[in-house]
Amino acid sequence: MRKTVRRDQVLKEAWLGDAVLSLYARERILREGGGIDAEKCSRMTSNQFLGALGEASEVEAELGRVYAREGLEAAFRWIERKLMPLFERQENKRERVAGRPIRSSPR
Numbered sequence: 001m002r003k004t005v006r007r008d009q010v011l012k013e014a015w016l017g018d019a020v021l022s023l024y025a026r027e028r029i030l031r032e033g034g035g036i037d038a039e040k041c042s043r044m045t046s047n048q049f050l051g052a053l054g055e056a057s058e059v060e061a062e063l064g065r066v067y068a069r070e071g072l073e074a075a076f077r078w079i080e081r082k083l084m085p086l087f088e089r090q091e092n093k094r095e096r097v098a099g100r101p102i103r104s105s106p107r
Helices: 002-033 038-045 047-051 056-070 072-082 084-097
Strands: none
Touching: 002 038, 002 056, 002 072, 038 047, 038 084, 047 056, 047 084, 056 072, 072 084
């Protein structure tokens, strides 16, 4: 029973983390690209991407806890520090495989 209570708490925290990550992804995509890119947003928020860092719900839950404790700006900083370096490496690799020139990300 205790395990179920813990898992329920993680899922609640992950739900918030997922929302924060989605907002971050959309804002960043609009800021960098000037338009909507649903595919990139999906890659940035997918369980497959998050799974490279740990169990996806646990990663989102950690983000949700940062948001609940410290607010949106701190959560966005957490994303920049913890998630975006990996995402940028993956995007560069994806572009190389597709034969596109590698872009350095604006900061």
